[in-house]
Amino acid sequence: MKKVWKWLLSLLLIMLIGAGALAAYGYMEMQPVNRSEQPVQITIAPGTGTASIAKILEDQGLIKNSFMFKTYLKWNSQGSRFQAGIYEMQPGVTYDEIIQKLNSGDVVKAEMIRFTIPEGYTVRQMADKLADAGYVDKEAFLELTKEPQGIDGAVLAGVPASAVLNYRLEGYLFPETYELEKGSTEADIIARMLQETDKRIKSIPNFDQKLKARGLDFNQLMTVASLVEREVVADSERALVAGVIYNRIAKDMKLEIDATVQYLLDKPKERLLYKDLQSVDSPYNTYMYKGLPPGPIAAPSLKSIEAALEPEKSDYLFYVTKKDGSGEHLFAKTYAEHLQNIKKSKETAK
Numbered sequence: 569m570k571k572v573w574k575w576l577l578s579l580l581l582i583m584l585i586g587a588g589a590l591a592a593y594g595y596m597e598m599q600p601v602n603r604s605e606q607p608v609q610i611t612i613a614p615g616t617g618t619a620s621i622a623k624i625l626e627d628q629g630l631i632k633n634s635f636m637f638k639t640y641l642k643w644n645s646q647g648s649r650f651q652a653g654i655y656e657m658q659p660g661v662t663y664d665e666i667i668q669k670l671n672s673g674d675v676v677k678a679e680m681i682r683f684t685i686p687e688g689y690t691v692r693q694m695a696d697k698l699a700d701a702g703y704v705d706k707e708a709f710l711e712l713t714k715e716p717q718g719i720d721g722a723v724l725a726g727v728p729a730s731a732v733l734n735y736r737l738e739g740y741l742f743p744e745t746y747e748l749e750k751g752s753t754e755a756d757i758i759a760r761m762l763q764e765t766d767k768r769i770k771s772i773p774n775f776d777q778k779l780k781a782r783g784l785d786f787n788q789l790m791t792v793a794s795l796v797e798r799e800v801v802a803d804s805e806r807a808l809v810a811g812v813i814y815n816r817i818a819k820d821m822k823l824e825i826d827a828t829v830q831y832l833l834d835k836p837k838e839r840l841l842y843k844d845l846q847s848v849d850s851p852y853n854t855y856m857y858k859g860l861p862p863g864p865i866a867a868p869s870l871k872s873i874e875a876a877l878e879p880e881k882s883d884y885l886f887y888v889t890k891k892d893g894s895g896e897h898l899f900a901k902t903y904a905e906h907l908q909n910i911k912k913s914k915e916t917a918k
Contacts, residue, residue: 603660618647721762726786739864792876794864798827801895806875823854
């Protein structure tokens with residue numbers, strides 16, 4: 569009987585020593601790896617399980633033992649909130665620090681590009697600005713504004729695909745300050761700008777009802793808005809100028825807007841001459857053809873879109889820019905009054 573007890577005690581002692589050794593081994597394996605000043609970057613793809621994440625951490629030298637990490641996660645009911653992304657970790661961090669980082673989604677911030685598109689810019693001006701900054705290939709950008717292959721967006725449904733248009737997306741890339749990830753393609757940039765246009769249009773209360781009441785389609789509205797944008801400096805005049813445009817159309821008059829001719833020139837002129845007004849035979853030239861141009865001539869601001877949607881009623885048919893530096897206009901109901909305003913404008917020239 570004594571031999572049996574001795575054997576059992578010996579076995580128990582061996583088991584205790586083994587358990588202690590195992591516990592010591594587990595404890596050591598759970599300790600942080602040697603600290604390093606060089607951070608390690610790891611990528612956790614969407615849908616990656618905890619076992620795979622543990623293996624990644626072990627392979628990258630951030631933990632000693634993937635099995636012990638999985639056991640620790642299970643014991644502490646962790647791992648279900650890990651977020652995908654690219655992480656940067658310093659060798660020497662603890663299990664808890666790794667878990668906290670993965671739970672919070674503390675990913676590496678992507679390097680960004682930032683640019684501003686001013687109101688009233690044409691797609692050619694946008695292409696020049698973005699190409700000068702090194703963000704796009706100018707010709708590739710312009711080609712996509714003509715034929716936006718592979719680009720989706722709710723706005724595109726209202727943009728006609730017509731051979732008459734210089735650029736299909738002219739007027740539909742919203743003027744704003746943008747931030748995108750470095751390396752974004754021409755298509756990525758255009759898609760983002762179209763999204764912004766859609767967002768701004770949707771911010772206008774009862775937009776669809778107002779557009780229907782105006783008797784216009786979306787392209788016609790954006791065309792009027794672009795004319796207002798290029799003609800007006802003072803916000804207080806936007807709705808009034810929009811009203812003049814509608815008044816002239818209603819009376820079957822040519823719009824005779826200088827900005828439509830400037831749009832057709834390779835290089836805008838400070839002052840247009842009569843020969844310039846007749847120099848380009850194009851449906852965009854409102855000195856040659858009645859009605860609206862086939863599409864926008866620039867990127868309108870939200871204020872110009874709202875003015876085109878809800879113009880100010882008046883009997884005015886003419887306007888001329890004051891020469892006093894204010895950027896405001898003198899308005900007239902008749903051509904005779906308009907001639908008088910032209911004279912007044914010249915008299916106030918600085």
